[in-house]
Amino acid sequence: MLIKQAPDIRSSEITDKKLYVNRREFMRSATVAAAAAATGAGVLAGTSASLEAAAPAPHGRKLENVQKSPLSLTDEKPNSWDQITTYNNFYEFGTDKESPSLYAKALKTEPWKVVIEGECAKPAAYQLEDLLKGVTLEERIYRLRCVEAWSMVIPWVGFPLSEVLKRAEPTGKAKFVQFDTAFDPASMIGVRQPVLRWPYTEGLRMDEAMHPLAILAVGLYGEEMPKQDGAPIRLIVPWKYGFKSIKSIVKIRFTERQPLNTWQEMQAGEYGFYSNVNPTVDHPRWTQASERRIGEFFRRKTLMFNGYADQVASLYTGMDLKKNY
């Protein structure tokens, strides 16, 4: 496996004490915590079941040989590990923001299989470690803009999606790429309700998928991807709203027709196929002109294509982005 074992004491074990004190669980176990603190045991050493449950998925293994990338942001401060791993939209593990950090640990990510199929010469079912063979991991510090008008800056670790796609040798009929998230009612408490149509599905046009900014991410802050953030492998398309960046991918399919992504299927008037970040096209129910960067009070002006217009605007030349939202 490409992902190597980290040394015994990880820096992550020393930091982020606050991580272990989730709000709701904290409320429930406040007395236990107070007692533990009073006896000097501290919250970390808490042995009660409720405190155990309060700890989100622990930090994962360190990723080796991660290269810097010129495509990373340099002038915006990344959000903290804490923020990135406790404030998640991952409906497979519940619709509250903190639910994924509480429940995603049930997801079994080893072994992990990714099926590549459809309009290509070399369809295959890869074990994750085989899929990662020969790729160079890069740190990509990107903005992430949620359709709900909040944003973060996140230091992903990944590699260009195009590398995997090229390997499959898509045919001339391959006009789009469809992605599926894992669907496992046993470990995913959220899929037991029909909140969305499962499995969660997303799609990109072929040229979007081949764009150098589009990556498959396997890590965060130099460490293996936390489960609540879409472990073990997820898509990152930084110029689109966050829901396009599908998590915990098990299937990649080349198609001739435009795939119907889950949110479009759910509410086509509000969520389109393209879903490019666009401050001039409001969500029918709220403005997309500004956003709250997590950790800040004043809202920022949302940038066209989330600030990646120089790189990606040419993909949409001649398209009416008000219609193709």
Add this chain to the structure above:
Amino acid sequence: MSPSMVKWVLKPAVFLAGLGPLTWIVWAGLTGNLSANPLSDITNETGLWALRFLAITLAITPIRRLTGWQPIIRFRRMVGNYAFFYGTLHFLIYVIADRFAALDFPDGIVAWSTVGNLIASVGEDIYKRPFITIGFTTWLILLPLAVTSTAGWIRRLGGRRWQLLHRAVYIAGITAIVHYWWLVKADTSSPFRYAVIIGTLLLARMAWARMRATKTQRPSPTVRVSAAAPPR
């Protein structure tokens, strides 16, 4: 339970309980026990508590009828005013965190232009976004009810007119649910639960009103009107 017990023990206890959610929100905010987006949490929590107190207000008369415990009616005003209190906090936090925080400040923050821009921004949002429109409507309905909740206002308006006015709380119950429903993205389970609770409470009242109307032995039209009025 003796009246003095209700007045000196139970009422202060309920008053303090009503401050509980606010205390909790402030405490959680100060100690970092909200999510990574605390402003969103505070907005949501104050809105939810307004809805909860609204539901409790609407439940008081049905509870009194079912249990026959009359003193409970003495808490209705307090609980109703808490609904307005949390609704007002909810609105103010939206104005600050959602509208004020997104303004440009061409003349600095402390300037008349800031006031003008803020009013324009709130007004535009209320006009443009249906879920904001209906949320604001809910607050506007509750406003006169809170103002006229005193004994003085009951006297001034007269019991009949006062009661008629305060029936607007049923409408507020419905508009509050619609506001919540229109706001969620996909998971309507929480607004649905509140819709069931408030819907049941409203239906119960309608059923009782109907029962009373029919029980009052085929009266003349004038008597009928008074019989249809909700019980006090």
